[in-house]
Amino acid sequence: MKVALDAMGGDHAPAVNIGGAIDALRYYPKMQHLYLVGIKSVLEEECRRQGLDLNDPRVSIVDAPEVIGMAEPGAKTVRKKKNSSINIAMDMVKDGRADAFVSAGNTGGAVAAATLKLRTLPGVDRAGIASALPNEYGICHILDAGANPEAKPEHLVAYAVMGTAFARGVLGVKEPKVGLMSNGEEDEKGTTFTKEAFKLLKQTPGINFVGNVEGRDLFESELDVVLCDGFVGNVMLKSIEATAKAVSKWLKTEIKGNPLRIAGAMLAQGAFRALKEKSSYETYGGSPLLGVNGVVIIAHGSSTALAVRNAIRVGLETVETGVNPRIEAALAAIHPSAPVEAATVTV
Numbered sequence: 001m002k003v004a005l006d007a008m009g010g011d012h013a014p015a016v017n018i019g020g021a022i023d024a025l026r027y028y029p030k031m032q033h034l035y036l037v038g039i040k041s042v043l044e045e046e047c048r049r050q051g052l053d054l055n056d057p058r059v060s061i062v063d064a065p066e067v068i069g070m071a072e073p074g075a076k077t078v079r080k081k082k083n084s085s086i087n088i089a090m091d092m093v094k095d096g097r098a099d100a101f102v103s104a105g106n107t108g109g110a111v112a113a114a115t116l117k118l119r120t121l122p123g124v125d126r127a128g129i130a131s132a133l134p135n136e137y138g139i140c141h142i143l144d145a146g147a148n149p150e151a152k153p154e155h156l157v158a159y160a161v162m163g164t165a166f167a168r169g170v171l172g173v174k175e176p177k178v179g180l181m182s183n184g185e186e187d188e189k190g191t192t193f194t195k196e197a198f199k200l201l202k203q204t205p206g207i208n209f210v211g212n213v214e215g216r217d218l219f220e221s222e223l224d225v226v227l228c229d230g231f232v233g234n235v236m237l238k239s240i241e242a243t244a245k246a247v248s249k250w251l252k253t254e255i256k257g258n259p260l261r262i263a264g265a266m267l268a269q270g271a272f273r274a275l276k277e278k279s280s281y282e283t284y285g286g287s288p289l290l291g292v293n294g295v296v297i298i299a300h301g302s303s304t305a306l307a308v309r310n311a312i313r314v315g316l317e318t319v320e321t322g323v324n325p326r327i328e329a330a331l332a333a334i335h336p337s338a339p340v341e342a343a344t345v346t347v
Contacts (some may be wrong), residue, residue: 001319004089004098008038009066009105011302018046020308037062037089064088074108090117093294100315104299111147118294123331127291128159132284137222145235153197156227160207160289163225165326176224179213283308295319
């Protein structure tokens with residue numbers, strides 16, 4: 001499997017991307033080649049600094065003289081900066097030179113480039129970002145987490161099918177539970193948008209739709225996929241991340257204020273480390289952009305080297321498990337008129 005890494009993407013690029021690349025080359029023997037896409041001179045210098053051997057036959061630099069900044073408007077800049085690392089890396093997936101695209105860069109740019117260059121799968125109108133969230137029962141994916149802020153009810157039906165295929169294929173969940181984010185569990189709760197989506201989801205075959213769910217269910221209930229539009233999903237995800245950081249900071253402050261608490265914290269270091277690993281976005285690496293005709297993994301803008309490494313892992317897993325053929329087959333079962341070569345794949 002071959003991966004095109006947007007080595008210039010992210011708040012701490014290119015250092016964390018090269019660091020993540022080094023670890024990925026060490027830990028993932030199934031990766032046949034890793035393309036580092038970005039400004040050649042900058043990447044060469046960073047590789048020398050971190051000791052990445054460019055004579056390694058599994059790694060090479062692909063020159064991309066332009067960079068889409070984190071604060072730039074994604075869709076407009078993708079069209080303007082045709083030689084950006086996002087565009088060139090995405091072209092590699094489009095042309096078949098790479099099996100997966102990974103980036104911690106401009107999310108809007110990555111989504112726009114994927115949609116324009118790779119197009120969407122048959123039966124998919126809008127792609128969606130599936131972001132992992134740990135809960136009491138394992139991992140729940142919020143879908144959509146920011147790709148499509150103005151979704152229509154029918155888009156959520158496609159998200160439900162795609163999320164189910166991803167949970168089965170990559171996570172090994174036999175019968176993924178799918179919930180619809182609302183302001184109450186009762187069937188009649190919600191906005192006009194969620195009520196219409198509820199009706200459509202109830203009628204959709206091939207998904208285990210459990211009905212409306214609330215914010216607390218993200219952590220307390222056995223859910224594998226939670227559906228919402230990209231606006232709600234992105235606000236929800238960032239609020240959760242900010243809350244986790246705030247609680248961690250408050251806890252440290254309270255512990256440091258008392259010698260007995262400090263002693264207790266030292267005894268509980270193992271538990272704190274395990275909790276940090278379980279709740280950190282670094283562990284989950286990146287979020288797949290489901291619905292495009294290729295494997296696209298979007299990592300957190302403030303990714304560390306560990307997060308980049310794990311984003312590459314997610315890309316490899318998504319390719320290896322054939323998630324897109326599973327999605328195509330599932331959508332073809334709902335929309336028989338949509339042509340699909342992989343309709344025989346079991347989802």
